[in-house]
Amino acid sequence: MTPPDGSWLVALDIDGTLVTYDEELSDAAREAVGAVRAAGHHVVLSSGRSLIAMTPLAAELKIDAGWIVASNGAVVARLDPGSPEGYELEHVETFDPGPALRLLRQELPDARYAVEDVGIGFRLTEHFPDGELQGQHEIVDFEELWSADVTRVVVRAPGSSSDEFHRLAEAVGLEDVTYAIGWSAWMDIAPMGVTKASGLERVRRELGVPMERTLAVGDGANDIDMLRWAARGVAMGHASEQVRNAADETTAGIEEDGVVAVLRSLLDGRRSLLDGRP
Template structure:
């Protein structure tokens, strides 16, 4: 296949299991792809400030996609490329059902291009993923649930210490609430985007702007939030450590993220 675009998830895929580093071999593979004229893009559930810290100094330091496809930023000048927001009525409808079903649920709204978190009082867990390594400062505000849901969100982060993300995903998807798209990424919470928004929808937007067909794209991923992207790309590659849904969606499986599985495939394709 003629390759013009390589898109890669970060945690569990390109980044080692320490969630902080990209191996020299994988860095070199992306640099070689870029030098060959192939567009390379990092795409993650993380927010742009956190993605930027992970890919700094690599060939991925350009246009990136965060929040599971809801936001695009060009790291070279920090310009906002696009945002896809969940409407207030839709997020309220989902939140009300979840709170009724799971009284221990607490919710965080991600806004402002991924630079502001508005978290419900009592939220327990890592409030701003990747905050230990950030490319720029972000804000975290505590508020009542009504205030959390009062403005549109790029993403809702939903957790309950007594309920697994898989349980939250199964229940929230079974309701079929219009306007929202729940998913999980391996993090200890449910992640919700606007209906129709996924890594695939964001890549389709980017590819269209570059005149690239899905058949000319390769995508790497390891979890449920990568499924649509793996199905969209001409070649969807799941990691050896991938979950069942990602494995089922992929065209092939490579080595795991700690064994440079992404680099192995890129090297072969550049052959």
Template sequence: MAAPTAYSLIATDLDGTLLRGDDTLSDRSRAALARATAEGARHLVVTGRPAPRVRPLLDELGGEGLAVCGQGAQLYDAGADRLLWSVTLDRELAETALGKIEAEVGLLYAAVDQDGVDGLTLIEPGYVMPHPTLPAVRVRRRDDLWTEPISKVLLRHPSLSDDELASAARGVVGSLATVTMSGPGTVELQPCGVTKATGLALAAEHLGLGPATTLAFGDMPNDIPMFDWAAHGVAMANAHPELKAVADEVTLSNEDDGIAVVLERLFEAR
């Protein structure tokens, strides 16, 4: 394990990792991050949420730096409120992929995150937001999902588990899209080849940093590429078994300030 001073970049997922179940950040976690950044480390949010759904949280954190959003499809500059880089999912490919999955598993309910700093989350009839606190606009029919450029498609199935849906989707979409599972009720299609690792690598390069000095925290399979890229990956106690299997360390849950426990050990126990 690297020495505490080796970590100059701390990459944290949000839901199920840094945030508690009620979407709040504990005082202990806030203090631990402040201590780490005071000692020279950079904190980088790396999340599946699109930039517009991250902006209020970054304001709360006092963040004016970068954030990797949309599963790596967006590099957001919070201070300037603009995207430095973004990759959209071709809407025709998305429709084709969705049709292939439905041919395999039956009726799906879909939603999309539109591209851009003011992009909306659109949900079709029957789709239920996994995070009810996040704003969404319900459309009348599926065709209305494709009116503007999108960064990803979110999928739900009335009876299959997330693992079953993700496995079935990977089996039929091929190179049309990348399939990820980022939280309860959250199976997603994003641009092919785009992952949290590709977004994190771009952000780190922008900051003049690299994988050898990166400490990453996460809780779901979509964090696996990020763990593979970083020097040290820490899974939460509440993490999916697939992520725990590749983690270098398992900490306490997001409800028990698992990130703070690790950062206090690394940046305060000198």
């Protein structure tokens, strides 16, 4: 479907961008998302979260139709209020997690490992800290994690740091997969070449939005490809230097509702936060 002239695809990360790390969505952010959608733009939630962890936020934002990019691009779904689950899976990318899991287990024998079952939850070696993984949780033996191809592997080592995870990923030389490391000791592993950007490109083609009318806002390492993909990539002010360097511009941090300024600039017809400033 060809969108009306002037419509943009607006890709929004969730944690640290739309909501705080305490899961708070401000009234200003909620209203700005609603105003952008009312103006005819396509708001697409794009997150490392699983699909079932994203649909409640979509409902809170009153988004019951449109697109969602979940699991860092491995899952692309179309929201449909007429569907029993409220969505239809449009694309699911899977891979064999065995080689990466066996390699990581040698270096991190005490870490917690999980694989995602789309629309259901996770199979995991032991429970993760409360609130980090949504859906049903099934504790299984480590070898059972690769009993079938999956969309995503999650590695969590609460006693480690993000920097230690970066050093480990470089040292073990993960191949044939794409990985992203979070602000905590958290690693997401996806099929090779699968990122938020690859998922969003599928959505862009489906919507028929020109590349020059794509906007993305994010704060994490898993947003870097998305920010580079978008014609206008905006990093949150609290993002790392690496993330900010991947963006075209930077807005305020999550505590200052930086995403709101970006959305309002789109409503004002500005192509940058600097437009119209002295």
